[in-house]
Amino acid sequence: MTSISICWFRRDLRLEDNAALYYALKSDYPVLPLFIFDKNILDKLPKDDARVTFIYQTIEELKKELQQQGSDLLVKYGEPEKIWPEVLKEYDVKEVYTNHDYEPYARERDDNMAEFLSSEKIAFKTYKDHVIFEKNEILKADKTPYTVFTPFYKQWHAKLNDFYVKAYPTKKYFKNLLQTKHLENPALKEMGFEKSKLDFPKISYKSKLDDYANERDFPAIDGTTHIGLHLRFGTLSIRKAVRDAIEAKSNVWLSELAWREFYMTILWHFPYSASDSFKKQYDKIKWRNNENEFKAWCEGNTGYPIVDAGMRQLNQTGWMHNRVRMVVGSFLSKHLLIDWRWGETYFAEKLLDYEMASNVGGWQWAAGSGNDAAPYFRVFNPELQTKKFDPKFEYIKKWVPEFGTKKYAQPIVEHTFARERVLKVFKEALSTS
Structure with missing residues (x-):
């Protein structure tokens, strides 16, 4: 043998x-x-x-x-x-x-x-x-991990050089692969799965990088790279992505790639944050967790058009625009006072590009409980987000065709009331810590 x-x-x-x-x-x-x-x-x-x-x-x-x-x-x-x-x-x-x-x-x-x-x-x-820098490669002077992105990114960026982004020349050594007859594959059905009808994004992002900084926040424009799925399963090398970002001088996209590593570093050093609040006092929050409201959020029937458009995009395609992910995350945890973990679990089931570290990090950011999070008193106003990022309702009309008609759902909660309620609940929980 x-x-x-x-x-x-x-x-x-x-x-x-x-x-x-x-x-x-x-x-x-x-x-x-x-x-x-x-x-x-x-x-x-x-x-x-x-x-x-x-x-x-x-x-x-x-x-x-x-x-x-x-x-x-x-x-x-x-x-x-x-x-x-x-x-x-x-x-x-x-x-x-x-x-x-x-x-x-x-x-x-x-x-x-x-x-x-x-x-x-x-x-x-x-x-x-899977990353450019991992584990203990980016630490503060006192050898503890960064918990705020900006100083982490400064060091990440300063340390970046050709050595870290150089490709491994595997093809040179293919002659060392074991020569063998064709090996059988278990079938999808044997494993209890059926073939999905969803479309998967191709790896073709270079044309997006020139305008990425200006277009990435507008969900009606196809201005993002859609490579989350490929980074998640390694069909694209992170080293290639970083080299392309540097070559295109796309600093904003480079920092997005670094956010992914920041969240992986957090998960590595603080594994409890996968299921508990990074800031532990936030585990004292009394969530309402209304199941009917959660169902309306999941299905995109909250009466808040940008939230509903995002959820329907997710349900139908397995992807949601990043700006809208922040809006729907804030809406669930702050307007509806539903535990961020419910939303994180739903995204984990639906997102093609689901990556535990980034998903948990993003949800905790939206809820205020994460490291480097939006402060708890910052409550996204879906109407203002729409005015700013989808002023002509192009994104909304694509995913919520009944928007503007009598068939469209009434708002599930009134914004000012929801804002005052969440501030009161959060303040009470955090003042006892």
Whole structure:
């Protein structure tokens, strides 16, 4: 039996510029790429989850690329802790290479895998690939993590140089892939999923970068890059995105890429913030959590047109414009006094580009409970947001065709009343801390 290395793909679904694959291909053994459809994650998802379709289609493309090199991708379905012992029976594995993942479940999974592989005398080597800077690479002078974005970004930007954004030349070493016959894929249906009808955005953002700073806040304009999905699953290298931002002199887009890393750093250092308020006193807030109002918000029937347009865009496409995400987040947590976690969970189910760190960070920002958050007394006025960012109601009319007619819902709550109510509730909770 040939001794091999395995490169375990997770959220880095590309062959080019992939850190773990590069180091695996430079190892002493031929490399077999592996992907596991993880039941621990999949069992919690709806059966028409579009992200599973996206991953599945991407896996099929990866297999084709690898087959052109005389190799293939081994695809398994199950719980990683059960799959790995099976793989070790099939192959003589000497080393396993993979890229870091920063979410709580992934950290626990990788700790367990490291322990198991070590007991089998197999090296488990992991690399930074998903971000430019991670973990403890950007710290304050006293070695504690930044909890405010601006000083974090200053250091992130100052540290950025060619070394950190250079691509890993994986193609040079494709000859070191394990030569193997075609390997079977489990079918989507076997895993209990059906093919989604949603469209997935293509990676084509360069033409947007010149006008990004001026157009990104207007939801009726297609002015954003739509690459969240591709960064989430690693079909686009973050190093390439950053190089393109620098080349286009698009500092605003560069800072957006850094926000993503800021939130990942927060999740890494403060894992409790995935489910509890970053500012702990905010866990004392007495949420109303009215289920009928939550349902109206989910369905886009609140009587606030910009909120409803955003929610319907999300429900129909799996994506929502970033400016509108802030408006609907503020509306749920402040106008309706519904726990931000309800909204975070709904987004986690619906967003194609769902990324735990950014989603939790964004929701806590909107609710006022996060690090570097909007202060609790800042309550977005949906009407003013509309005047500023959708003055001709183009976005609203696209998603809420009955807007302006008698068929359109009456406002679920009056703005001034809602604002006074949330200020009172928040003040009471925070004054007792």
